[in-house]
Amino acid sequence: MAERQYLDNEAKSVVIVMTSGPSTPSRCATPFYMGAILAAMDADVKIFFTMEGVRLCERGVAENLTALEGGKKIIEFMRDAKAAGVKFYLCRPALPGYEMEPDNVISEVDEMSSGGVLADLILRCDKTLFF
DSSP: OOOOOOOOSSOEEEEEEEOOOTTSGGGSSHHHHHHHHHHHTTEEEEEEEOGGGGGGGBTTTGGGOBSSTTOOBHHHHHHHHHHHTOEEEEEGGGTGGGTOOGGGBOTTOOEEEOHHHHHHHHHHSSEEEEO
C-alpha cells in the first residue's frame, strides 16, 4: 500500500493560473476546490485570473455558472477558497478583451495586476497549476 504524504510543516506556495471561463464551465470548480484544500493544509495559495478566466470575476458571471447541471454555483467554490485564505489576482490587461470594466469586478478579488506580477508569482512559488 502506498504511503500518503502531506505537507511536511515547511511553508509551501502554489499559484493557480485560471485561464478557463464560462465557455468551459466543467473546468471552473476544481481550481477553487483544490485551492481551498491546499490553503487548509497551510499552503500559501494564489489564483491568478487571465485570458477567459477573468470573466469569472465579472459581477453576475460566477453567480450564474455551475460546473455541472444543478450543481453548486462557481461563486460558492470561489468563496470557499477565499474563506480558506486563497488570494485572488485579476489580470488588468485582459479586461478590455472581454469588454470588462474594473468597476464591475466582484469584491472577492484582492488585487488587479499585470502579467509581470504573474511572472513574479510563478518564479517565487513552489508549484504552479494551470486550469
